[in-house]
Amino acid sequence: MPAKPITLGSLHFERRGDAIAFLKAILARYDLGDRVNADDAVFLRAALENHPDSANKIGCGITDFSVRSADYGTRCFWVNRSDGTTEKFSITASIRG
């Protein structure tokens, strides 16, 4: 299957794997509990809109993003919604092939 190009905000990736690596690199720059800055949030917002379950994940609207712990000692991005709720989401799931 040919690689499918992905667009995240202003950035264009030839392969799905490149987009995933890009987002993982962002994740690695943050510590647990950090709020993601506005520049990086643009890409996360784009990724989340691309998520197969995007309507539910976005819910009432995105305020910002955090990096927090997830199951089994892993770290991931969490979306913070305007109603105070929050939910984690996976990078690989949001970048559909």
Next chain:
Amino acid sequence: MSLAGLQSWLLQEGVRCDLDTITQLTVRNELDNLASDTSVQSSASIDWPRLLLAGSILARSDKRVDQEAALRVATAAISLTDDQALKDAGAVLMGKLSNFRAITLATDRELVEADLNARLGIALRLEAQRREMDRSILVQSSGAWLQVNDFQQRFWTNATGDNWLSASAPTASGKTFLVLQWLIDQVVAGESRVVVYLAPTRALVSEIETNLKELLGNTELVEVSSLPLTDKYKAARAGGARVILVFTQERLHLLANVLGDVLSVDLLIVDEAHKIGDNQRGVILQDAIERATRANPKLKAVFISPATQNPEELLSDAPDGVQTIAVDSDSSTVLQNLIVATQVPRKSKLWALTLRQQGSELPIGVLQLASTPAGLKKRLAFIAAAVGERGGTLVYANGAGEAEEVADLISQLLPKLEPIDLELSQLAELARKGVHQHFRLAPLVELGVAFHYGNMPSLLRLEIERLFRSGKIRFLVCTSTLIEGVNLSCRTIVVRGPRKGKGHPMEPHDFWNLAGRAGRWGDEFQGNIICIDPEDKQAWPAGVPGRARYPIKRESDAVLDLGDGMADYLSNRGLSDFSSIEDKDKFEQVGAYLLTTFMRLGSISAASLAKRHDAASIAKLDQALGVLAEQIEISVDLAARHPGVNAIGLQHLLEAFRAYPGDVENLLPAEVASNDSYDRFITIMGRVNEHLFLAFTPGTRIKLYALIVVKWLKGYSLARIIRDSIDWHQEAGRSFNLPELIRGTMELVEQIARFRAPKYLSAYMDVLYLHLREIGREDLIDDGLDIGTQLEFGVSSTTLLSLMELGLSRMSAVALYEKIARDDLSREGCIAWVYERAGQLHAMDIPAIIIREVRERLALPDEPAK
């Protein structure tokens, strides 16, 4: 023959035989479940007039053994004879020993008929009256005369004026009672506007605070508080109500940090002052005393310690020109019987009891146990249950887990109490609702048995202690917490192979700090110390210790006396990776103190401690400190705000902040209500470990530590934190042991959330604020309640803080807060909320003991009887 010669002869030969007989008889009367013994002589053979004369001669001696013998004679005359004239003579002899409380006790128990003086001849009556006058002190604040013993009188006389005083006396000498009376006198009738009473543990802080409030009654002239908040201090300084602040050393530093340079204490009382030698916290205490003295060189300091060898040591740092005086007493107010228990060969239920006296042993009798004591815990439990059946019995266990098990064993030997006493069932209710439905303490207290250890919530512990004092709890199994600063005495203490902390055999002075609690002056004539298996080398590696007094040695001096260890530690401490340095716990706190002192003075040779160490080692330290100080930009003021936290660590943290590439907002803790809070604390604790000090170890537990800190700050109750932990274990399919989980949670709250986290996180915040000011981001600085105080009290909402400001324990404050909707209530708002619901508190399922505390602290009218 000189008087001293006569006294010595009387004791060794003159009345030795009669003394042994009355000793045997009076000690036997103290112990339960002894086999009858025909070999014991009756008191009929005793020549009482001769013995009483000998007693009155011995009473004139200053030597402890002579005084004890005189007290033994007096006690025996009162309790063993039926002849009123002999009983009266015994009471007169107690008067000669200035032991007025013992006379009152004898009269209350109807051993001596009331109105003793009326039955005395004129000469004796005049003498007795003169003695009572000589031994009385005038309490200025109330106008009342107090009858006191020799130690109390010397304390009172010497405490006047501006001098520094260090007083040392055994546990049952009426020290605390008198010091509190004196303190109130200073505040009500004297010049002291701001008094700080330092006590080394939170438990003792609560106890002293409660005692002071009771003694003061309803006065608006004096405020008592244990919270490091500035309003009461400022009001007192401005001419309003005077204030007595009861603090741990850490809390004094918290208040000083908020007040900055203006802290001015008129009178500083340091209780359990020998704790200046404690590992890790001793130097914090020393620093607190020095800090208060620097802020007000005219401060008057009074140190109090149990039987110590060298109370004058505490006075060596008094400012130049200040007079100092040590008041020392070794005399006992109650008889203390040191008894060893050895199994009768091949009879596991029979134990021979022998009294140990100076250089001699006296057989007392044979104790009969109800069951065979298989195993060491059963041995301890069964002997305690038998020998101390009538109550007031304290059992020493090595560790909290063992204390619970021994208490459980004792309870099984006791009859069920029907109906259960109301106060005991209220305590059980508090244990069930405040900790957990199945907390082991609850069913035990219903039987009159309890256990007691350091990490328990203070409300629970104070109630256990109160009911033990009142006699409703007959057996109390405790741990080394008791020698860490809890004022508790007992009738009988039972102990086997005591250890201090985790596994170290007790030094003689620690053992006697514990054993010295046997004997409640004014409640009993005698106290008993039962030592099991005295010949067992594992239990007692150096045998049962002889009487010893505590040597006072500052932690800082003790560490410096270790040789070059400190200089080596300091040389390595500046390395960026300090994780491999050994003995961090031993050296870090004192190292921090030395570095701050060096930064202040330019050399520690100018500090007071230099006079206690040789010049060569001071010079070596100076050199190592100089190398560190050159790397430090942190100001000495900032370093001094965080005693025990090393300035080089603060510097490394500052450098890490400067090098941080991300958004600085991420360096701040997130609001506890925020979803980021828990994860942010994980990162911050990791940062503290990496740059400041390895405070949160092992690193694998940081997540757990962060979780506890967040829940604590959110104002969760202990019961809820425990419940959450159980739920987590069950959901994750992890097995757990409930008693261990409960103890573990209590330990996390006390040791992490209330001790390590406030210490290191408040330092973290201070350095971060410095960095924010450097980069022009003052907008991120929050000038609300600092994180150290929030953590110490487990509060982040205004309502919860207001409730604690009203004097409620955290347990009570949280119980109310769970029912209060608003999180922004002031003190007045909280009072109004409670008043509106004064009649409904019971219906809200709030434990009765908490309601009682709320009523007392908020001065609510009593609920109408149903």
